[in-house]
Amino acid sequence: MSRERLDVVAVPAGHPYVEHLLPAGGGPAGFAFRPDPDPDDPSRPATGRWWPPVALGPAWLAAQDCDVLHVHFGFDATPADQLAELLDVAEDRGIGVVVTVHDLHSPHQEDPREHLAKLDVLVPHADAVLTLTAGAAARIAARWGRVAQVVAHPHLVDLDAMTRLRAARRERVPTTVGVEIKALRTNTDPDLLPRLETACGELGLGLRVGVHRELAQRSDERSRATTRWLVAATRRGVDVQWHDRFPDDELWRWLADLDVAVLPYRFGTHSGWLEACHDVGTPVVAPAVGCYGDQGAAALFALDDTGSLTDALRRAVGRAGPAGLAGLDAPARRRQRERLAAEHDRTYRTVAAAARAQAERRQRSA
Structure with a gap:
């Protein structure tokens, strides 16, 4: 029997992207996300750490009474054969499966083949496929022959904080370009830094580099050279x-203090960092890889090309003044959440009904 409010297992549930697929302010929705199970004790909800995701375990899913499994990310360490078994369990149990393709090339893996092999399991067999940009949808269609529904990336910054931070920067003259390299994630390009220093010098802009303190303690040559x-x-x-990992409120302020942010990536697909920059009004310069242009980057640059980087910064600075801010403001983001909730509700109801009907037909014919 169909439930009035669908029970959705999202992987992960405890991430701002997923949390912001619901209406702002706790408004009514036709579905609810279960809390992530605690990896150390799956009988209780996670209180902070959701990885590795318990919900990708076939045995765990087999014991659940839910309507939809929605896989976003977090399956880097999950073997492809386990994902196949998970989908079999979902089919047997009459659980609809939705996959949102955030990454076509995982930012944590230099070689894309392992990640693609997992998508080779998930994408063809999901009941519905979503993604964040038209460019990613085209690549999904080319590789798997699936039509992916394009949905917007929701805001990441708290709506009240977004309003304050955007208002505070309206009258500022652009002077500072910033890049955050954290602790050198796999797709982070430290060779961008000297080119960025040269480009900022040519344009008369200051350069700010954020970096996690732990990088200085590492012994690998990449970290030591950086x-x-x-x-x-x-x-x-x-x-x-040099800083420790930012709490969210400090991170949002750090991004809002920049006049232009640069994504230091050699590969990738979509970026939550880009979205957070837009939330606080900071335009983003991104490499011409993945789908960052489709996601709204102010300008793109060619990898390993200082001239291209300089031109991209010049264009972005031209868009960074008081005349307008990057991204949508808080009221627009609030309306966007209402649309996202409605879009996901329709998708969940369609796949849940189809999966349930198929399971019932199998039971009758058994």
């Missing part, structure tokens, strides 16, 4: 800011 560059750049006047 640390050496950062120390030398500090002496040349680059504003290098």
Whole structure:
């Protein structure tokens, strides 16, 4: 029997992207997301750490009474054969499966083949496929022959904070370009830094580099070489800011203090960082890879090309003044959440009804 309010297992549920698929302010929705199970004790809800995701375990799903399994991300360490078994369980149980393709090339893996092999399991067999940009949808159609529904990326910054931070920057003259390299994730390009320093110097802009303190403690050559560059750049006047992992409110302020943000990636697909920058009004310069242009980057640059980077920064700075801010404001983001909730509700109801009917037909014919 169909439920008035659908019970959805989202992987992960405890991520701002997923949380913001529901209406803002706790408004009514036709579905609810279950809390992530605690990886250390799946009988209780997770209180902070959701990875590795318990909900990708076939045995766990087989014991659940739910309507929809919605896989977003977090399956990097899940073997492809386990994902296939998970889908079999969902089919047997009459659970609809939705997959949102956030990444076609995982930012955590240099070689895309392992991630694609998992998508080779998930995408063809999902009851519905979603993605975030038209460019990603075209690639999904080319590889798997699936028509992916394009849905907007919801805001990440709290709506009240978004309003305050956007209002505070309206009268500012652009002076600062910023890049956050964290602790050098696999797709982060440290070779971008000297090119960025040169480009900012040519345009008369200051450069700010954020970096996690842990990087200086690492012994691999990539980390050591980057640390050496950062120390030398500090002496040349680059504003290098060593910090621990930011709490959300500090991160949003850091992004809002930038006039232009640069994504330091060699590969990838979509970016939550880009979305958060737009939330606080900061335009983004991104590499011409993945789907960052479709996601709304102010300008794109060719990898390993300082001239292209300089031109992209010049274009972005031209869009960073008080005349207008990047991204949607808080009221528009609130309306966007209402639309996203409605779109997901329709998708969930369609796949849940179809999966349930198919399971009932199998039971009758058994």
